[in-house]
Amino acid sequence: MDNHLDRQEVISALAGDEGFHIRKSKTLGEYYAYYAVKYGSEDKYIIRTSTNYSDKREQLIYFATILTTFFIVLNCIIHFFYINYLKRDFENKIKKMKRYLEKGNTEKLLYYKKEEKWLLEFWEVLKEWQKRNLDNIEKLDYDKKLLKMIITSVDAFIGLIDENGKFVLKNNSLNHLLIVDNKEYIKAFKYIEIISVIKKSLQEKKDIRQEIYINGIKEYFIKNIKKIKKNNQFLITIKDITNIRRTVEVQKTFISNVSHELKTPLTNIKGYLIALEDAPQEIRKKFLNIVENNVVKLENTIIDFLNISKIENSKILQIIPEEIYKIEKQVNDSVVIIKKEKNANIDFHWNLFPNNQGFINTDREKLILILKNLVENGIIYNHSSIPKIDIFVYEEKDRYKFCVKDNGIGIPEDKIKKVFERFYRVDKARTSNLGGTGLGLSIVKEVVEQFSGEIKIESKEQEGSIFKFYLMK
Known part of the structure; x- marks a missing residue:
């Protein structure tokens, strides 16, 4: 029938071999299932059939409702199980992983x-x-x-400050330059000489290397400031070079004094040798004596210079038991000429432990050097007709105490602290004529300090001097 040509199943059958469709019948008001198929060799006919589908549809809806309800309930059960078991178990394992990461290998493996x-x-x-x-x-x-x-062991100050001038870190070296608790460099450093260099580096954002002298403490420093570009911080290093500067000054003074000490006797020797050519016979002996005295002075000066060089280059002590009579003999032999000229007496007084009679533990060569210089000074700087030197030695538990007493001219009280300086003379005009170089007592002090000892002087003018020192065994 022509009015059936617009049916969906008929359209599908005309397009192919067969068609199927489910819909509500307008005539009967119920759901039907329609099926159509071509018939005949020339496809002129369409056979169409239908069956009531309402019951089946209700069954499908019923089963769909049951299945939907079942899966909703199942999903709720699964969700409940996940919340109360799977999720909790997973969270526990994650927590164990976290503890493992926090504690490292101390956490047990899962x-x-x-x-x-x-x-x-x-x-x-x-x-x-x-x-x-x-x-x-x-x-x-x-x-x-x-x-x-490394930072704490170096003898230089090392500090890192940020762009605001606050310390990020610093070591504890050269703390006398700082107020330790302050974090800002302007408040931390005590001296404007340091602050001004840092301030300049921060303002100009550049590296600075500069030697500074702090007048308040009379010390020299080398200061380095480097900008760290990555994080805009500044690395500060401050090294104390006071000893280096003073050593340089001492070396300059030493060279100057050496030149002077050698030049004076050489000039005298040269002058008197020239004068000998035309000198009358009666004064030639006098000139030769002067030349001889200057040669002796030159020889003593060179020996003192060699002793100082030897002391500074060899600070190792060879302490072994030494016989005291050999020490006495060697001291006397070392000053035999001046002792004979001045008619001097040298006496040793030994106060040793009973079981050590005749021996002391010492570096004999360096002990002789100390005693020789002190004895020689006591004889040279002495106006007495019979210079007398008494050497007292007292043995103590871990050291020997020495007292070298003379009856010489003495030392003014205000000069005592300076007599150990190199080339220092109490009265340069007078002592120069006596042949001293001003090095003897500085040699004594350096050798005593090598023994980890200390030396002191008790002296009054025209009443003599007592040199007290101790040497560790």
Whole structure:
């Protein structure tokens, strides 16, 4: 029928071999299932059939409702199970992983079931990452401790400040330049000479290397400031070079004095040798005596210079038991000429432990050097008709105490502290004529200090001097 040509199943059958459609019948008001198929060799006919589908549809809806309800309930059960077991179990494992990362190898390893392969793989990756992380942390910790040891052990100040002038870190060297608790460099450093250099570097944002002299403490420093571009910080180093500067000054003074000490007798020798050519016979002996005295003075000067060089280059002590009579003999032999000229007396007074009679533990060569210089000074700077030198030696538990007493001209009280300086003479005009170089007592002091000892002087003018010192065994 023509009015059936617009039916969906007929349209589908005309387009192909067959058609199917389910719809509500307008005539009967119920759901029907329609089926249509071509018929005949020339496809002139369409056979169409239908059956009531309402019951089946209600059954399908019923089963769909049951299944939907079932799956909703099942989903609720699964969700409840996930919330109360799976999620909690997963969270516990994550917490254990977290503890492992926080505590490192001290946390026990986790056990996973075969069906948790993905979690096991993740855990293996996590452990490997943690191992590398712990190795890196250990290395960084070692490097940090090593750097801290280096910074704290150097004898220079090292500090790092940010662009606002606050200390990020600093060591404890040269604390006399700082108020330790202050974080800002302007308030931390005590001296404007240091502050001004840092301020200039921060303002101009450039490196500065400068030698500074702090007048308040009379000390020299080398100051380095370097800008760290990456984080806009400034590295400050301050090194005390006071001793270096003073050593340079001492060396200059020493060279100047050496030149003067050698030049004076050489000039005298040269002058008197020239004068001898035309001198009358009666005064030639006098000139020769003057030349001889200057030769002796030159020889003593060179010996003193060699002794100082030897002391400074060899500070190792060879302390062994030495016989006291050999020490007495060697001291007397070392000053035999001047002792004979001045008619001097040298007496030793030994106060040793009973079991050590005849021996002391010392470096004989250096002890002789000390005593020779003190005895020689006591004889040279002496107006007495019979210069007398008494040497007292007292043995104590871990050291020997020496007292060298003379009846010489003495030392003014205000000069006592200076007599150990190199080339220092109490009265340069007078002592120069007596042949002294001004090096004897400085040699004595340096050798005593090599023995870890200390030397002191008690003296009054025209009443003689007592040199007290001790030497460690």
